Amino acid sequence: MATFTTVGSSIAGISAAVPAVRIDNMEYELLTPSEQQLFVKTTGIRYRHVAGPGQTTGDLCYAAANKLLNKLNWRVEDVDLVIMVSQSPDYFLPATAIILQDRLGMKKSSVALDINLGCSGYVYGLTVITAMMQTGAFKKALLLAGDVSTAATNKKDKSTYPLFGDAGTATALEYNRDYKIAFDLNSDGSGQRAIYIPHGGIRHPIDATTFEEQTLEGGIVRHQRNLWLDGSEVFNFSVREAPTSIQTLMNLTGTSPDDIDYLILHQANKLMDETIRKKLKFPAEKVPYTLHDFGNTSSASIPLTIAHACRNRQALTTKWLLSGFGVGLSWGSAQLTTHQLVLPEILYI
Amino acid sequence: MDSLEIFTEKLLVELDSFPVESLKPDTNYRQLPEWSSMHVLIIIAFCETEYGITVTGEDLRGCSTLRDLHNLLLTRQ
16 A cells, blocks of 8 residues: 655646447347346446547547637646657557647756556546656646547447446646645555456467457357456455555545545545445435446546546535546555646547 | 244245245246346345345355345344
């Protein structure tokens, strides 16, 4: 457990972009009508936005970043730092952040780097970017978090295909000594196979066997370049570790659910997130969801939920608790305050 | 821990896709047409929320009736 506070950066705004193509889980033909109903009721996921051919995480984050810069009236040349969080980058190399540094028109003296994390990635991205800003060397920065997870899901895998949607987000941060963010971060690589894509890296390069489909228990079909998900193991992990991390953070800051305006959970599925909420005794109105409209969008789910569900619901000053948990296994929580956060409308591109 | 009857009553509320008359304490729920893998997660969530007891997918593979499940929870109290 790593628990600490960064000082010197505040969040000015958050934006999100999703593909215009929308899939309805009530039309997913591998489930019977009663299974479709049970799936939507249990997971909370009715619709998902899915990237079209050639549409990348970088494209979605670029659109979100451009929209946010315009809305904030920030000049791109004033942005010193861009960090991209994704596990579905545009290329194996170079880093997507560097491609976007050029595409956004950022100066060459700016710093750009990628972080390879998924569901916990937004919290980790906030940690790295605010720790770098604490040095005082960066006055304005962009944290981009997004994934095109659907590129790795098999339509014949009814345990993962209807869960995931695609999204890209941008979070604008500025140097401000008056703000601090508290973090609790954790990792457990012993759970590396609970959520993974077996082939395509150096350990198991793509070969003749990669795309051979296997039929597993329950009629689930996957190949080695698909996302493999152990649903019950991830469920147990999440409902055990996320509440502990959030409670650790509240203990550190001496706060309780009464002091927090919103608890934003990684949008995994409704059953899992509601179990976490109930364990923490957070009132339902403080824990918004976007699962119904967007599904599980991996690293994008926390900022997407803030941008979409809290857009017309925030006070002048808002106190947030954020918690991400999943692939790695990796999990982390952050507690922060924002003032007049700018949240543009979601882009559908 | 609730009695088997109360436990069954509470769990049936969560598993609302099952007709009450079809799911008794000794019914093999895996053989019911309504059974789906989604119910595994519902049972895990129920045990965690209602009793604060963690059961795993592996635990549930060893259970096929509500009585099995209730007995498992009794050993985990």
